[in-house]
Each structure stands twice: as C-alpha cells, then as structure tokens.
Amino acid sequence: MIQLQQVTQHYGVRPVLRRIDLTIETGELVAIIGPNGMGKSTLLAVMAGILSPQHGKVIIDGMERKSTVEHELAIRRRTVFLPDKPWLPKNRTGREFLMGVGRLYDIPDDGLIDHVERLLNVFELEKEGDWPIRSYSAGQQKKIALSSALVTRAPIMLLDEPFSGGLDPSGILALKHILKHQVQQERATIVMSTPVPELLEELANRIVVMRQGEVIAYDTPTGLRSLSQCTGPLDEVIARLVHPRTMENLEHYFQERPKC
Amino acid sequence: MLTAFFRWMRLVLPRGDAILLAIALIASFELIGALVLLLNSKVSPVDLQLARTFFLALTAFVYGIYRVNEFHPLAKPDYRRWLETTPWTWRNPLPGGPVLLVPQDVVVLALLMGLNRDFSFQTLYIPVAFLSFYLANLMAINWLLGEWQLAYSTGFGLGLGGLVFRRPDYLLLIDLACYLLTRIAVQRSFRNFPWDDSHQPCAPIEASKLKGDSANHRLGWPYDSLTPAKLRIGFRLHDAICFAVLLGWWHLTLLWGADERVRFLIIALPLIAYVGIPLLRVFPYFYMHRSPIDVWGRIANSWWVIPKFDCVWIAPLSALMLNFLLLGWASWYEWTVRFRYFEVTLPTDWRYAVSISLAPVGTTAVSLALFLIGPKLEHWRLTGQHRIVFQRSQEFTEL
Structure with a gap:
C-alpha cells in the first residue's frame, strides 16, 4: 500500500504539488492523469524517493520513505521506478543490462536468465538482445527499459508514461497484458502516469486526476463518470473534470459560428 | 649467458x-x-x-x-x-x-x-x-x-x-x-x-553486487541512484582515528626534520590547504544529489535551513573552525601575550615549541572532524532531504 499524507513539493518558489493525500491499495493499478505540467511526474518521483517533499510524508507498506536506512532500503527493494526518459548504458547489450538490473534486485540467476529470455521474446527483441543498446531504435530502447522494470519482480511499480516513447502496437499490447497480469495474478501495485486516457478504461482500477498540483478526483472510471455527470468515453470524462469549461466553450463556438 | x-x-x-x-x-x-x-x-x-x-x-x-x-x-x-x-x-x-x-x-x-x-x-x-x-x-x-x-x-x-x-x-x-x-x-x-570484498572498508557497489561480466559496469538512470543495495563507503571508527593520527604524525616528523627556514612554511601551508580540503568533503554527498529546492525557493518560503540536507556542511565547517583555531594559532609568528601593564613576547624557541606541538595536533583534529562528524554518506543518501539527479555521461544514452 502506498500512502501520501499532505505532500507538498516545491522546486522553486511555487509549489508543484499541494497538500496531496492519496492511498493506493495493494494489488491496484492506479493511473495518474492530467494535462502537461500539472505534477504527474513529480508525484511519481515523490513516491519513488527521487524527490523529498518539503511537507508531508510517503508511506509504503507501513514504512515511511527516508525515515531510516533500513526502511528506505526495504522500500527500494520492493519498489521499481521507471522514469519517462531513462538513461541506458549504451555499450552494454540489452541482455546484459537486464541481467545487471535483475542482480541488483537479488533475483537468483537461474530464474533471471529464463525471465530475461521471455521478456526479450515478448517484446520481440530476441535478436537485438545481444546488440549494444546504442544500436536500438527509440521504440526498442523503450521496450528494454520497460523490461528492466519488469525483470526486478518488484511488487510496487512506478511507471512514468510507460505507453509513450515510440512503443509500437505490439509493444503496447504486450505491456497492457503484462501489467494486467501483474495486478491480477501477482497482486502487484502499479502506479503509472499518462497524458492520454484511452488505454485506462480496461487497465486502471482507479484514476487520479490532477490539475495545478492538486488531486481534483480520485475514483474508479465509473465513479469519475458519475462525478463528472458524463457517460461518454473516458477522455471526455477527464476533460470535463480537468477543463470544466472546455465543452461549454466548444458548444458556444459551434452555436455562434456564422452561417455561410 | x-x-x-x-x-x-x-x-x-x-x-x-x-x-x-x-x-x-x-x-x-x-x-x-x-x-x-x-x-x-x-x-x-x-x-x-x-x-x-x-x-x-x-x-x-x-x-x-x-x-x-x-x-x-x-x-x-x-x-x-x-x-x-x-x-x-x-x-x-x-x-x-x-x-x-x-x-x-x-x-x-x-x-x-x-x-x-x-x-x-x-x-x-x-x-x-x-x-x-x-x-x-x-x-x-x-x-x-x-x-x-x-x-x-x-x-x-x-x-x-x-x-x-x-x-x-x-x-x-x-x-x-x-x-x-x-x-x-x-x-x-x-x-x-x-x-572477500565484503571485508573491504570501502568498495564500490558494482564490484560487490554485480558479478562476472556485469561487474564494474553502471546501469544508468534510475538504477544507479535508486539502488536497493547497501553502500559501503566511509571510514570505520578505528580507520578514522588511525588515519588522522597518521597524518598528524607525518606532519610532526616533517616539522621536526625541517630546516628552520622552511619550518614556518610547513606549519602555515596546511592552514591554506585545509581550507580547500574540508570543502572537498561535500563532493561525494552532492554527486547525483542536490538541494530539494532552489535558492529563490528557500528565500521566498523562508526555508533558510533544511536540516536534513544542510547537515552535510557541519563537518567541513567544524574542520575549518578547528583549522583556523589550531593551525592559525600555531602559525602566528608574532606571538605576544598582553597583560594590563606589560606584554610578553614568547621567546623564539617557545614559539617553535608551541607551533611544532600545535600544528600536527591541528592536522589530526581537522582530519578527525572530517572523518568522524556525520552524517555518514550512506545515511544521508538514504534518509536525507535531497533531490536525486542523474549525471549524464558518454556512457549512457537517453531514451
């Protein structure tokens, strides 16, 4: 379980996150959604321990983040964070990189070798797995980065925009199914951010909607529909919550259009 | 042959x-x-x-x-x-x-x-x-x-x-x-x-954690920064004491054997060198770790001191103070004690005696302050209030 209590995060003068209270249950896939620059990545980075909030705390499985060395190491062992733009070691092959990450998380070699093989297979990188990462296309790099998060078998995954970055349709399909499996079969807790809501209908248990550094809604897709009083597709529901005047403005625009 | x-x-x-x-x-x-x-x-x-x-x-x-x-x-x-x-x-x-x-x-x-x-x-x-x-x-x-x-x-x-x-x-x-x-x-x-590397007082994480082909390679962002493995960097207590005393001993023997013309330099030069060395101590702390908020943010929000971040300055500042107190005293050539009605200037031999005693003590004290005063690097990296950043290099490629 991930709990955020009154989290306020500043980089400079103005706060990027304001008094965020959030509880994410174990075995849930929660998506953070909102327009650009509203604090989605910052919220994930706070959960991941990259940032230290000026106020409030982050509690993961009952342990406060950065409270003691033992707690922080225990949290790091059960958490994996994948930023939207990771930096990959360009001279190592994809397979070496995945093995290195797996060993960092103390995954035994016998199971690790098999898991790496299956990940390379599912993301269609069997051949490229033995090439240096510098020779990969953007989409292939995204796949190997996603595989590195999956190879850790961490029960808590924090993924910043996992579906962006040049992932092809087969990669999107594979990732969708793996994430679903992780949540339903392995009881993993997944928090991911995305600027586009199309994929969330079938994936997310709950959705965090952010605007101006604040959580304006946190509910299931059905709950968000009743909150927004909109029965349309999820992107329209989100648009009504984030930009309540957008639809009104659009209606005005079409009504007031001069007839030719 | x-x-x-x-x-x-x-x-x-x-x-x-x-x-x-x-x-x-x-x-x-x-x-x-x-x-x-x-x-x-x-x-x-x-x-x-x-x-x-x-x-x-x-x-x-x-x-x-x-x-x-x-x-x-x-x-x-x-x-x-x-x-x-x-x-x-x-x-x-x-x-x-x-x-x-x-x-x-x-x-x-x-x-x-x-x-x-x-x-x-x-x-x-x-x-x-x-x-x-x-x-x-x-x-x-x-x-x-x-x-x-x-x-x-x-x-x-x-x-x-x-x-x-x-x-x-x-x-x-x-x-x-x-x-x-x-x-x-x-x-x-x-x-x-x-x-067994685990007996080593300080070993890079890659060497101890990764074996075979993976050893001595880095894994990029974010795995290098958010590693779940324990770091083993820093001095053990007996090493800190022995090394500080050893540095003081080297300083003392150099002073003892030096010609009178260069003896003053051997006392005074560390006074200058030890200004830079304490400041070097913060470099490993700031490697991939920055202040959680910029200077303007601190000023605007009146967060002058962030204790769990700014504590890294305690050791270097203590070392600097000790440096100026002990080495400054030792290298004060015109050493005069003033009383109400008269003043006493210590004889030259006395001055040398005081200097020769104080300078190595200063070296040891400065070193001890740098080695022993916290926070420990591992403790600070794991529990400090900082912002983790990635230092880009030629070894990595950005997605």
Whole structure:
C-alpha cells in the first residue's frame, strides 16, 4: 500500500504539488492523469524517493520513505521506478543490462536468465538482445527499459508514461497484458502516469486526476463518470473534470459560428 | 649467458617498449646535461649530479609504483578474477610474477645507482625513492585487504623518514624495517585468497553486487541512484582515528626534520590547504544529489535551513573552525601575550615549541572532524532531504 499524507513539493518558489493525500491499495493499478505540467511526474518521483517533499510524508507498506536506512532500503527493494526518459548504458547489450538490473534486485540467476529470455521474446527483441543498446531504435530502447522494470519482480511499480516513447502496437499490447497480469495474478501495485486516457478504461482500477498540483478526483472510471455527470468515453470524462469549461466553450463556438 | 640473464630478469621487468622509453629518457637526460654543461658555464658538474640523482630517483619511484600495480592481483581485477578460477594457493609462486622483492629488483636498483656515477651516500636516495613508494602503495593495498594494523604500522614507520630525510642511509634502514612489516602483511593477506570484498572498508557497489561480466559496469538512470543495495563507503571508527593520527604524525616528523627556514612554511601551508580540503568533503554527498529546492525557493518560503540536507556542511565547517583555531594559532609568528601593564613576547624557541606541538595536533583534529562528524554518506543518501539527479555521461544514452 502506498500512502501520501499532505505532500507538498516545491522546486522553486511555487509549489508543484499541494497538500496531496492519496492511498493506493495493494494489488491496484492506479493511473495518474492530467494535462502537461500539472505534477504527474513529480508525484511519481515523490513516491519513488527521487524527490523529498518539503511537507508531508510517503508511506509504503507501513514504512515511511527516508525515515531510516533500513526502511528506505526495504522500500527500494520492493519498489521499481521507471522514469519517462531513462538513461541506458549504451555499450552494454540489452541482455546484459537486464541481467545487471535483475542482480541488483537479488533475483537468483537461474530464474533471471529464463525471465530475461521471455521478456526479450515478448517484446520481440530476441535478436537485438545481444546488440549494444546504442544500436536500438527509440521504440526498442523503450521496450528494454520497460523490461528492466519488469525483470526486478518488484511488487510496487512506478511507471512514468510507460505507453509513450515510440512503443509500437505490439509493444503496447504486450505491456497492457503484462501489467494486467501483474495486478491480477501477482497482486502487484502499479502506479503509472499518462497524458492520454484511452488505454485506462480496461487497465486502471482507479484514476487520479490532477490539475495545478492538486488531486481534483480520485475514483474508479465509473465513479469519475458519475462525478463528472458524463457517460461518454473516458477522455471526455477527464476533460470535463480537468477543463470544466472546455465543452461549454466548444458548444458556444459551434452555436455562434456564422452561417455561410 | 646474456640470454639467460635477460630471461632471469624478465620476471620483473616491464614490457620492452617501456624499457626502451626509460633508456631513451635517461640517454636524453645525459645528452642534454652534457650540452648544458658545455654551453652554460654557470652550471657546475655538482648541479648536474644533483639533477641526475633526482632524475634516477624519479625513475626508481616509477619502478616502485609499477612493481605493485602490475604484480598485485588486487590492483588488476582481470588477473584477480582469473586467479580465483585457478587452484592457486599462497604456497605457490604467483603466476603473474612476485609482489614481494626478489634479487632481480636489487639488480634493477643497482643498475640505476650505477648510472648515477656517484658513490656517495646521496646515491642511496635512489633505492629509498623506490622503496618508499613501493611500500606506500602496498600499504594501501594491505589496508584494503584487512591488514590494517600492519598497514598503519608501516605508515607510522615511513613517517619516521621525515625526521632523517637528509640522511639517505638512515632512510634506507627505516624503509627496510618497514619492508619487513609489509612482507608479513602481504603474506598474511595472500593466505586469505580468494579475498572477500565484503571485508573491504570501502568498495564500490558494482564490484560487490554485480558479478562476472556485469561487474564494474553502471546501469544508468534510475538504477544507479535508486539502488536497493547497501553502500559501503566511509571510514570505520578505528580507520578514522588511525588515519588522522597518521597524518598528524607525518606532519610532526616533517616539522621536526625541517630546516628552520622552511619550518614556518610547513606549519602555515596546511592552514591554506585545509581550507580547500574540508570543502572537498561535500563532493561525494552532492554527486547525483542536490538541494530539494532552489535558492529563490528557500528565500521566498523562508526555508533558510533544511536540516536534513544542510547537515552535510557541519563537518567541513567544524574542520575549518578547528583549522583556523589550531593551525592559525600555531602559525602566528608574532606571538605576544598582553597583560594590563606589560606584554610578553614568547621567546623564539617557545614559539617553535608551541607551533611544532600545535600544528600536527591541528592536522589530526581537522582530519578527525572530517572523518568522524556525520552524517555518514550512506545515511544521508538514504534518509536525507535531497533531490536525486542523474549525471549524464558518454556512457549512457537517453531514451
């Protein structure tokens, strides 16, 4: 379980996150959604321990983040964070990189070798797995980065925009199914951010909607529909919550259009 | 006969191109020296001889560094990994060549001394240069391999050299005594081969965590920064104390043996050097870790001090204060005590006595402050209030 209590995060003068209270249950896939620059990545980075909030705390499985060395190491062992733009070691092959990450998380070699093989297979990188990462296309790099998060078998995954970055349709399909499996079969807790809501209908248990550094809604897709009083597709529901005047403005625009 | 001799010497000699380079450098020195002597009447043969001794001592110093770094398995990770796969034990000779001194080393040093063409005591500076740096290098390696008592003993022994550095014969005797300690330390460390890195006082995380092909490689962002493995960086208590006392001891022996003209410099120079050194201590803390909020944010929000971030400055500032208090006091040349009706200026001898006592104490105190005052690097990285950033380099590619 991930709990955020009154989290306020500043980089400079103005706060990027304001008094965020959030509880994410174990075995849930929660998506953070909102327009650009509203604090989605910052919220994930706070959960991941990259940032230290000026106020409030982050509690993961009952342990406060950065409270003691033992707690922080225990949290790091059960958490994996994948930023939207990771930096990959360009001279190592994809397979070496995945093995290195797996060993960092103390995954035994016998199971690790098999898991790496299956990940390379599912993301269609069997051949490229033995090439240096510098020779990969953007989409292939995204796949190997996603595989590195999956190879850790961490029960808590924090993924910043996992579906962006040049992932092809087969990669999107594979990732969708793996994430679903992780949540339903392995009881993993997944928090991911995305600027586009199309994929969330079938994936997310709950959705965090952010605007101006604040959580304006946190509910299931059905709950968000009743909150927004909109029965349309999820992107329209989100648009009504984030930009309540957008639809009104659009209606005005079409009504007031001069007839030719 | 000559072939047999070269075959025998090959046990310790560097590669052929390195030998050729050394011969070329020595020949060039002799040629330039002869030309200078011929063209410049102000340069005497005595000056040239001094320069020659210095140059050959420098060659011996390079040979000393080479003898450790080329032959000790700890200094060559690939050699060490290979050796671990063999049935080698300490009872067998090392397949890559001996770490301890062998008769061939005596031949090399005798050759360098012969090239010096000066059969006074001064020539002994050549083996002294070799032994001092060979021993200092081995001292560090023995310390890393857990032989810290013998390593520090060697360090204290080498420090004695400061007292007699104008007497190369005494220096040589001190070095030979230190060699005996080092020899025991090396033999003891090889009995524990293969070495367990977890006993090392500080080991990079990659070396301890990743094995085989993955060792010594980095994993990029965010895995290097958010590693779930424990870091082992930092001084243990006994190391902090021993190392601080050792630095103070070296400072004291240097002062003791120094000429009166340079003694003041040896007291005062650390005063300047120790301004920079405490500030260097914060670099490992700030590597990939920054303030959680920028300066303007701090000012605007009145967060002048962020205790869990700014605590990294406590040790360097304490060290700086100690530096100015103790070393400043020690180097205050016009040392006068003023009373109400009269003033007393301490006699020169007293001043020196106070300075000679205070300066090494200052060095030890500054070092202790830097080594012992928290926060520990690992503790701060895991629990400090900072922002983790990634230092981009040529090794990585951004997605």
